Amino acid sequence: MSDRPVSDFIARRPVWSLAIIFAVGILVWLIFSVWTPGMEAMFGRKRVFLSALFNGITLGALYFLVASGFTLIFGLMRNVNLAHGSLYLFGGYLGYSVGQLTGSWLMALLAAFVVVGIVGVLMQVLLFRWMEGQDLRQTLVTIGLSIIFADLLLWNYGGDTFQVTTPDWLSGPVQLPFVVALRGNGDPVMMTYPFVRIAILIGAIIVGVLMWLALNRTRVGMLVRAGVDDRDMLSATGVRVQLVFVMIFAFGAGLAGVAGVVGGTFQSLQPGEDTKILLSSLVVVIVGGMGSIPGAAIGALIVGLAEQFGSVYMPTYAVMLTFIIMVAVLAVRPQGLAARR
Numbered sequence: 001m002s003d004r005p006v007s008d009f010i011a012r013r014p015v016w017s018l019a020i021i022f023a024v025g026i027l028v029w030l031i032f033s034v035w036t037p038g039m040e041a042m043f044g045r046k047r048v049f050l051s052a053l054f055n056g057i058t059l060g061a062l063y064f065l066v067a068s069g070f071t072l073i074f075g076l077m078r079n080v081n082l083a084h085g086s087l088y089l090f091g092g093y094l095g096y097s098v099g100q101l102t103g104s105w106l107m108a109l110l111a112a113f114v115v116v117g118i119v120g121v122l123m124q125v126l127l128f129r130w131m132e133g134q135d136l137r138q139t140l141v142t143i144g145l146s147i148i149f150a151d152l153l154l155w156n157y158g159g160d161t162f163q164v165t166t167p168d169w170l171s172g173p174v175q176l177p178f179v180v181a182l183r184g185n186g187d188p189v190m191m192t193y194p195f196v197r198i199a200i201l202i203g204a205i206i207v208g209v210l211m212w213l214a215l216n217r218t219r220v221g222m223l224v225r226a227g228v229d230d231r232d233m234l235s236a237t238g239v240r241v242q243l244v245f246v247m248i249f250a251f252g253a254g255l256a257g258v259a260g261v262v263g264g265t266f267q268s269l270q271p272g273e274d275t276k277i278l279l280s281s282l283v284v285v286i287v288g289g290m291g292s293i294p295g296a297a298i299g300a301l302i303v304g305l306a307e308q309f310g311s312v313y314m315p316t317y318a319v320m321l322t323f324i325i326m327v328a329v330l331a332v333r334p335q336g337l338a339a340r341r
Contacts, residue, residue: 030043030049031050031053031178032178032179034179034182034188044312044313045180045181046179046180046181047180047181047191048312049312050178050180050191051193052308052309052311052312052313053305053308053309054193054197055197055308056301056304056305056306056307056308056309057201057301057304057305058197058198058200058201058266058304059304059307059308060300060301060302060303060304060305061200061201061203061204061205061300061304062200062204062259062262062263062266062267062300062304063277063280063281063284063299063300063303063304064204064208064284064296064297064300064301065204065207065255065256065258065259065262066084066088066255066256066259066277066280066281066284067280067281067284067285067288067296067299067300068207068208068211068252068255068293068296068297069084069251069252069253069254069255069256069259070084070252070256070281070282070284070285070296071285071288071290071291071292071293071295071296072248072249072251072252072291073248073249073252073253074285074290075285075289075290075291075292076224076225076248076290076291077245077248077249078133078135079124079128079138079249080135080138080139080142081123081128081138081142082139082142082143082146082278083123083142083143083145083146083149084253084256084278084281085146085273085274085275085276085277085278085279085281086145086146086149086150086153086274087116087119087120087149087253087256087257087260088256088257088259088260088263088273088274088277088278089149089150089153089260089269089273089274089277090116090119090149090153090257090260091112091113091115091116091256091257091258091259091260091261092112092162092164092257092260092261092263092264092269092273093153093156093157093162093260093264093269094108094111094112094115094116094257094260095108095109095111095112095164095257095260095261095264096108096162096163096164096261096264096269098111098112099164099165099261100165104167105164105165105166105167105170105261105265106167108164108261109258109261109262112254112257112258112260112261113254113255113257113258114254115257116253116254116256116257116260117250117251117253117254117257118250119253120249120250120251120252120253120254121246121249121250121253123145123249123253124245124246124249124250125246127141127142127145128249129242146274146278149274150271150274153271154271159270159271160270161268161269161270162264162268162269162270163264163265163267163268163269164261164264164265164269166196166265166266170195170196170199171195171196172194172195173192173193173194173195174192174193174194174195174198175190175191175192176190176191176192176193177190178190178191179191194266196265196266197266200262200265200266203262207255208293208294208296208297211293212293212294215293220244220247223239223241223244224244224245224248227239227241227244227245259277263277280303280322283299283303283322283323283325283326284296284299284300284303285299285336286299286326286329286330286336287299287302287303287325287326287329287336287337288300288336288337288338289335289336289337289338290335290336292336292338294338295336295337295338298337298338299336299337302325303322303325306321306322306325307321307322310322
């Protein structure tokens with residue numbers, strides 16, 4: 001289940017590598033250059049373009065937090081958990097309640113991770129352990145479970161929209177080194193962006209790197225990958241495979257809870273968010289490749305950018321854009337962009 005290194009990809013796909021490098025070069029030029037009136041006539045105002053770009057990247061960070069837990073459960077453990085979106089919404093509501101009670105955003109994150117992780121343990125022990133390898137049964141049971149979760153959350157919190165309070169140390173904008181316009185006297189106008197979104201992006205990158213290292217450079221990751229490949233043989237060596245899988249399921253569920261708090265901080269929490277985030281996670285995992293942490297990051301970035309640029313430049317077709325990308329990836333590389341065949 002290890003991921004193919006970048007050098008191997010360049011050696012096998014030189015044309016694609018050149019195309020990616022060329023696209024990245026154009027993007028860097030668009031970000032740092034001062035736009036001429038002709039460029040603004042083609043792409044619109046630079047401020048709008050940069051806002052869509054950074055909103056897409058930070059939205060991708062949120063999708064990565066959800067989809068990384070989903071790809072552990074679905075891609076590695078082969079558990080079809082279609083209640084993953086409900087865990088996200090439950091974590092968000094729980095974080096909102098804890099934040100209102102304690103006034104601490106970090107305590108809200110911790111509570112969501114622990115409590116939703118415990119719910120994940122209960123789901124693994126009480127449900128998935130007795131339905132191993134039964135994909136259809138897992139699908140039907142978790143769909144029913146997501147409906148129950150949604151009704152319970154609606155009963156407790158109502159249909160109102162909630163937002164987790166941003167802590168003071170993350171509030172306010174920060175100035176970025178990007179010129180968005182020039183004043184009449186020639187002075188540059190620099191871009192400002194919410195600090196909380198930048199902090200969440202940095203946190204998602206740290207989580208992704210640590211998860212990749214844990215899966216590919218530690219004994220626990222070795223046990224997980226060995227258990228996926230040949231569970232019976234690993235059990236014969238004396239390893240408690242079920243305990244390892246329970247820990248992974250708990251961690252993936254806890255990440256969904258943390259993502260709920262994060263999403264409730266710079267977006268909002270309301271009924272229906274569970275279905276939306278589940279669909280986005282499915283697209284991310286399909287595009288990036290099941291069981292691949294770098295694949296989840298790539299897929300989340302692509303989906304986040306597609307949603308934001310679609311809503312700005314083609315609002316009529318924005319909803320279809322991510323699914324068009326998914327269909328294109330399935331047609332060209334069915335296993336996902338970053339997964340082995």
